[in-house]
Amino acid sequence: MYQYDEYDQRIVDERVAQFADQTRRYLAGELTEDEFRPLRLQNGLYIQRHAPMLRIAVPYGNLNSKQLRTLAHIARTYDRGYGHITTRQNIQFNWPRLEDVPEILDLLAKVQMHAIQTSGNCIRNVTSDPFAGVAADEIVDPRPWCEILRQWSTFHPEFAFLPRKFKIAVNGAKEDRAVIRVHDIGLDIVHNAAGELGFRVLVGGGLGRTPIIGEEVAAFVPWQQILNYCEAILRVYNLHGRRDNAYKARIKILVKALGVPEFARQVEEEFAHLKDGPSTLTQAEIERVASRFNDPVLSALAQDAGYRARLAEDKAFAAWARRNVRDHRVQGYASVVLSLKPYGVAPGDLTADQFDAVAELADRYAFGEVRSTHEQNIVLASVREADLFALWQDARAIGLATPNIGLLTDIISCPGGDFCALANAKSIPIANAIQDRFDNLDYLFDIGELEINISGCMNACGHHHVGHVGILGVDKNGEEFYQVTIGGEQGNQTTLGKVIGPSFAAAEMPDVITSLINNFIDNRQDDERFIDTVRRIGVESFKTRVYAERAARLEAKEIAHV
């Protein structure tokens, strides 16, 4: 992964000193609450239900073993022994004390990490494909471009106080795994007809209370110009985005208000002045940044016979390999997903010991590196086929080998009411109750690919709009209820799900999922995925089934009470 040079290190060190002084002035009463708030937010520090929450940047999901060990140490020393992987590939700690944060940042800086711009109304951590650099369907490795964007956006003086937060995601593969269509800027690396490299630029996507799918503002921006083009977008937004109402301040609202053609015209007009200016990228700069990733040089290996023999004789191993192992672009290697969705655990949580253990696995099997995914799992990008069996056994020993990647129990969930002050309802117990209901692995495999995404309120941190099944916590006269959508999808076909009807009490949720699944199984053709069946037969039949079975349950309950 990217290794800092002296300049990268200096900027992070200077940030630690700056924030230590800001915290000191705040605690001494020299900075008011209002003045300190944006400063701490731009350092990932929220004040939450129980304590401050610290969000640490994991640039486009890349982590090395040394960093994992530092995170383990932080979890143990300053938190209650665990950390949480977010849907933006970052890591959150829920219990640090404000007074300790400067010290934590200092520890992070020693391993080339920080919390810069992980929150606040600025350009946030750039996210990308967790299989970048190793995916078989990759066109161009997005990581160097993400790093270039990271550097450009870090402390960008003009864009530190935008109308609202600003999220950029980059995809470099045929299949989008970075959900670029629901980001403020989504960049798709493409070649034009002449074979030149550039970016298709989508703007104005976002979830939250007004979910919108980003639209194409430029079909092709030459790679040399990408920072100039982004600057043009950000300037138009900074000057004209709404600042009177936080709910209408995202760029998506500006794009909708102006219409895509007018927004694009304003960006083009600004871009005309910036084009070929000093921020224009050079081949040498791209190569320099790419070189600092220091990727292992992999040459093709013969397919491993031992691996294939194990698959044939060990059913449990084969099940894991089927769900958690992915093709690698180099023969003889594979990518492995460690599941952070064992039953009964908050999706995306890792204990301090698990952070250490993952570091150990990375060192032993994966060139010392891992990736966090927006589905809240961990990827080991490059593992020798010959090592897969041993890796599986080790991962099993630390509880990270649940063979459920992409299945019903691989649930994306925000922290919800257990931690988040904005929540309408809890998320984690719902995820756990659903996992509990579907504890038969063979059945899970039969159901096949299914994404359930849960958010505790309409801010949509759990991406519920783009879940095949989306669950949204709502407040009904002070009680926690859940609204269900189906038919949402991430990826190239990004679609927002449709609400099936009135919301449900928490206790009903496993039954609701059961009804949805039963309707799917009854209507499924061949090996169709849930989402394909929904698309083919429509929402109505699912809706009818869910509410009919609900009515029957309520009636049965009444009878039982008579």
Add this chain to the structure above:
Amino acid sequence: MSDIIKNGRVHVDEWTVLRLAEGDEAATIVLPAGRVIVPLAVWQARREELLPKAEAGVLGVWLAGNEDPTELAGDLSALPLIAVDFPKFADGRGYSIATLLRTRLGYGGELRAIGNVLRDQFFFLLRCGFSVLQPQEDKYTPAQLEAALASLIDFTEPYQGAVDRPEPLFRRQPRRPLHKEAA
């Protein structure tokens, strides 16, 4: 008189910022004596009358966050001072206005940040081309303002180009690739 920051030091200010109160009319408001920074509306209403004062170096104009700096495009060489108002420090439009004044319009005179100007934004303000920073009167004690000078240089080598250093870091400094062992 409030204190300002200029060229890395604290100075006593010689200018008065004129703000229109409820009921004040741009066309008729009486200007205070001495050097004065007037709202754009006053400048536009009384340009003929005020132009000689600007040319004499005793009158400047301030822009609000929603005002378009190109409105001043024809007056830049006459104006010794333009200020940009930050109604709230977290309202970042002023950074783009300053950038446009310096880069697009080529304004070379004094560019001043007024309003809710706080030390934790000094670094960003300087980078966007402000040459004078004017915190609200009484916001900082003299000692605090002296201490705040440290914030002007929070970061020594920023990554991206901006008004103060138009070239990004990769053009300003030799940044090294990582050399791999020959395979």
